[in-house]
Amino acid sequence: MLCETWLNAFRRTPGAARLVEDIRRRTENRAPVRIMEICGTHTMAIAKAGLRELLAPGVELISGPGCPVCVTPAGDMDAALALSARPGVTLATYGDLLRVPGSVRGDTLLRRRAAGADVRTVYSAAGAVELARTNPDREVVFLGVGFETTAPGTAACVLDAAENGVANFSVFCLLKRTEPALRALLNAPDCGVDALLCPGHVAAVTGADAFGFLPREYGLPAVVAGFEAVDVLYAVWRLVRMVCDGTPALENEYTRLVTAGGNAAARTAGDKVFAPADSQWRGLGEIPNSGLALRKEYAPFDAAARYALPRQAGTEPPGCRCGQVIRGALRPDECPLFGKLCRPEDPVGPCMVSGEGACAAAWKYRPADA
Amino acid sequence: MDMITLDHGSGGLRTAQLIEEILVPAFGNAALNALGDGAVLPALEGPPVFSTDSFVVTPWKFPGGDIGKLAVCGTVNDLCMAGGKPLYLSLALILEEGLPMDDLRTVVDSIARTAKEAGVQIVTGDTKVVERDSADGLYINTAGIGVLRAPGLGRAALCPGDAVLISGSVGCHGAAVMMARGELPVEGDLRSDCRPLHDLSAAALAAGGVRILRDPTRGGVATTLNEFVEGGPLCIDLEEEAIPVDEPVAAACDLLGLDPLYAACEGRMLAVTAPESAEAVLSALRALPGGEGACRIGTVGDARPGRVVLHTPLGGSRILGKLTGAQLPRIC
Numbered sequence: 001m002l003c004e005t006w007l008n009a010f011r012r013t014p015g016a017a018r019l020v021e022d023i024r025r026r027t028e029n030r031a032p033v034r035i036m037e038i039c040g041t042h043t044m045a046i047a048k049a050g051l052r053e054l055l056a057p058g059v060e061l062i063s064g065p066g067c068p069v070c071v072t073p074a075g076d077m078d079a080a081l082a083l084s085a086r087p088g089v090t091l092a093t094y095g096d097l098l099r100v101p102g103s104v105r106g107d108t109l110l111r112r113r114a115a116g117a118d119v120r121t122v123y124s125a126a127g128a129v130e131l132a133r134t135n136p137d138r139e140v141v142f143l144g145v146g147f148e149t150t151a152p153g154t155a156a157c158v159l160d161a162a163e164n165g166v167a168n169f170s171v172f173c174l175l176k177r178t179e180p181a182l183r184a185l186l187n188a189p190d191c192g193v194d195a196l197l198c199p200g201h202v203a204a205v206t207g208a209d210a211f212g213f214l215p216r217e218y219g220l221p222a223v224v225a226g227f228e229a230v231d232v233l234y235a236v237w238r239l240v241r242m243v244c245d246g247t248p249a250l251e252n253e254y255t256r257l258v259t260a261g262g263n264a265a266a267r268t269a270g271d272k273v274f275a276p277a278d279s280q281w282r283g284l285g286e287i288p289n290s291g292l293a294l295r296k297e298y299a300p301f302d303a304a305a306r307y308a309l310p311r312q313a314g315t316e317p318p319g320c321r322c323g324q325v326i327r328g329a330l331r332p333d334e335c336p337l338f339g340k341l342c343r344p345e346d347p348v349g350p351c352m353v354s355g356e357g358a359c360a361a362a363w364k365y366r367p368a369d370a
Numbered sequence: 371m372d373m374i375t376l377d378h379g380s381g382g383l384r385t386a387q388l389i390e391e392i393l394v395p396a397f398g399n400a401a402l403n404a405l406g407d408g409a410v411l412p413a414l415e416g417p418p419v420f421s422t423d424s425f426v427v428t429p430w431k432f433p434g435g436d437i438g439k440l441a442v443c444g445t446v447n448d449l450c451m452a453g454g455k456p457l458y459l460s461l462a463l464i465l466e467e468g469l470p471m472d473d474l475r476t477v478v479d480s481i482a483r484t485a486k487e488a489g490v491q492i493v494t495g496d497t498k499v500v501e502r503d504s505a506d507g508l509y510i511n512t513a514g515i516g517v518l519r520a521p522g523l524g525r526a527a528l529c530p531g532d533a534v535l536i537s538g539s540v541g542c543h544g545a546a547v548m549m550a551r552g553e554l555p556v557e558g559d560l561r562s563d564c565r566p567l568h569d570l571s572a573a574a575l576a577a578g579g580v581r582i583l584r585d586p587t588r589g590g591v592a593t594t595l596n597e598f599v600e601g602g603p604l605c606i607d608l609e610e611e612a613i614p615v616d617e618p619v620a621a622a623c624d625l626l627g628l629d630p631l632y633a634a635c636e637g638r639m640l641a642v643t644a645p646e647s648a649e650a651v652l653s654a655l656r657a658l659p660g661g662e663g664a665c666r667i668g669t670v671g672d673a674r675p676g677r678v679v680l681h682t683p684l685g686g687s688r689i690l691g692k693l694t695g696a697q698l699p700r701i702c
Contacts, residue, residue, distance in 0.1 A: 017684075020685065049684050049686055050684065050685075050688050053686055054684060229684055233684065344694040366688060368674060368677070368687040
C-alpha cells in the first residue's frame with residue numbers, strides 16, 4: 001500500500017539512530033545548539049516523537065511563534081466572542097479556536113455555543129462559504145486565522161463569494177505573515193537562537209527562498225522541513241552541522257513538497273484579496289505589516305468593517321506567560337501555571353489550548369522522566 | 371412517504387402497530403412475545419452482570435455498521451468485559467417525528483441480526499417519539515443482563531510483568547464515523563471495527579491467565595489503559611511500534627490532527643494477562659473472526675506508578691495521558 005511505504009519511510013527508518021548518534025557526537029564539547037521551530041506542527045511532531053529529550057543536552061529545541069491560535073491576541077478573541085452574541089450571526093471556525101479564552105478566563109466560543117450562540121466547526125474556509133450558501137437567512141462569519149498557508153484558501157473563498165454573490169458571507173481576518181514576526185523576534189536583543197527549523201507548509205506557498213534572509217541578513221542556518229519525525233531529525237542534523245561548521249545557509253529538506261519558488265498561483269489569489277497590514281501578536285505586540293487585511297475592493301466581505309469590530313490587544317489572563325513562551329523566552333514547563341492551574345481541560349492561556357500550542361504539546365507528550 | 375409520526379408514540383393504535391408489525395417480528399422470543407410491562411426471565415446460573423449504554427451516533431449509518439448494530443455491541447461488550455456471558459437486552463427507541471419507516475426497519479434489522487450473532491435476546495423495550503428537531507433521527511438505549519463467568523477480573527489483579535494485548539488494529543470506528551460525516555476531504559477504505567466481543571472474550575477467558583478485559587471505546591486505547599493504572603502503584607509500558615494502526619486510519623487521523631490512540635474502537639478488546647498466558651490468549655484470539663490481528667503491545671511495570679509510558683521508535687519515551695475534551699463528539 002502507498003500509505004504504508006509513505007508514512008513508515010518517514011517515521012521508522014534505521015538511519016534515524018545514526019543521525020541521533022552523529023548529532024550527539026558533534027554537539028558533545030560545545031554550548032548547546034539552540035534551534036527554534038517556528039511552526040506549530042513541528043512543535044507537535046517534536047514532542048510526539050520525544051525528540052527534545054532524545055537530543056538534549058547538546059541540542060536545545062525551542063518553540064517559536066508558530067501556532068496561529070496562540071499568537072491571536074486576547075482582544076481579537078474578545079471581538080469574536082462579541083460577534084457570536086449578535087443575533088443572526090453564525091460563526092464558522094476551526095476547532096482549535098473553540099477553547100481559546102478572551103480576556104475573561106473561561107469565556108470561550110465553546111461556552112458561548114453551549115449557552116445558545118450559533119458557532120460551527122469547519123475544516124476549511126470553503127466549508128464556511130458552503131454554510132453561508134445553505135443558510136441564506138444567517139450571516140456567516142469565518143474566523144480566518146493562520147499564516148501564508150491558509151491565506152490562499154481563504155482568499156479563494158472570498159473570490160468565490162464575490163463572484164457568486166454570497167452576500168451573507170464574511171471573514172474576520174486574523175491572518176498573519178511569517179517574515180515580519182521572525183524579524184521582530186530576531187531583532188530583539190535577548191534572542192539567543194543559533195538556527196531555524198522553517199515551516200514546510202508555509203514554504204510550500206511562499207517558496208523555500210522566502211527564508212533566504214535568515215542566513216543572508218542574520219547569519220543563521222535555516223532548513224525548510226517536513227513534519228514526520230525523521231524529516232525533523234534530518235533537518236536538525238543539517239542545522240547542527242552548519243552551526244558547528246560555521247557555514248550558515250538555507251537548505252530545503254522538504255523537497256517532496258516545497259520548491260524554491262513556491263506556489264505562485266496560490267500567492268496570486270492571496271495578493272488579489274489581501275494586503276499587508278499592521279497586526280497585533282500575543283507576546284510580540286504590534287508588528288508593522290505582519291498581518292493581512294482584506295483589500296478595499298472586498299470590503300463587503302470584511303467582518304471587521306461590516307460589524308465595526310474593535311481591534312484591541314485585550315487583557316492577558318493573570319499569571320499567564322504565553323507571551324514569553326511564544327517568543328521562545330520561556331519553556332512551557334518553566335511557567336508556574338504549567339500543569340497546575342493550566343491544563344488542557346481547563347486552560348489559562350492559548351498555548352495550552354491549541355492542538356499546535358507549545359504548552360499543549362509539552363503537556364500532552366510530556367517525557368516519561370519529567 | 372411512510373414515516374414516524376407523533377401518533378407512533380401515543381401509546382395507542384399506532385404504537386401497537388409499530389410494536390406488532392416491526393419490532394416483535396424482528397426480535398420475537400417467549401419473554402418478549404408476552405408483551406407485559408416487564409420480562410419475566412428464568413433464574414440465572416450465577417451472579418447477574420448488569421449494564422446499560424445509550425447511543426446517539428451521527429450519522430446513524432456508517433461504513434461497517436449503524437446505530438442498531440452499535441446499540442447491541444455496546445451493551446453486549448460491556449457485559450463481556452465485566453466477565454459476563456450476555457443473555458438479555460432491553461431496547462428503548464427515541465424516534466424523531468418524520469424518521470422514514472425504512473430507516474427504522476434497517477436499524478431494527480441490524481439490531482436483530484447483531485443480537486442473534488451475539489446470542490442475546492431482546493426481551494423488553496420501549497418506544498417514544500419526539501417532535502421534529504427535538505432529536506437527530508433516532509437515539510437508542512439498551513440495557514443488558516448476563517451471568518458472571520469469570521469472577522475477579524479487574525485492575526486489582528494486575529501484576530508487574532503482565533502482558534498487555536489488543537485484539538486488532540486501533541481507531542477504526544472513530545475514523546470511519548469521521549469519514550461518514552464527510553469531515554474528511556478525501557474518500558478511503560475506512561470501516562468501523564464495530565462487532566460483538568462475546569466470542570473473543572470467551573476465548574481469552576478460556577485460555578486462562580486473564581487479569582482484566584476492556585473495550586477501548588470513547589477515549590480510545592490511551593484513555594482505557596490509563597484507567598487501568600491511574601492512582602495505583604503500577605504503570606504500563608507501551609511499544610509504539612507494536613500498536614497496530616491501519617494505514618487509512620493513520621492517514622485520516624493525520625489529516626485532522628487526531629491521534630489514533632485516542633480514537634474510539636467499538637469491536638476491539640484490550641486484555642492484560644499473566645506473562646506466561648499471553649501466547650495462549652493471543653493464539654485463541656487469532657483463531658477467531660475479528661481477532662486475526664491480535665498482538666502484544668506492552669507490559670505492566672512499576673517504575674512509574676500511575677502512568678502509561680509510550681516508547682517511540684526513535685528511542686524517546688513519553689507519558690501517554692487520558693483524553694481531555696472531546697476528540698470527536700457523538701461517536702457512539
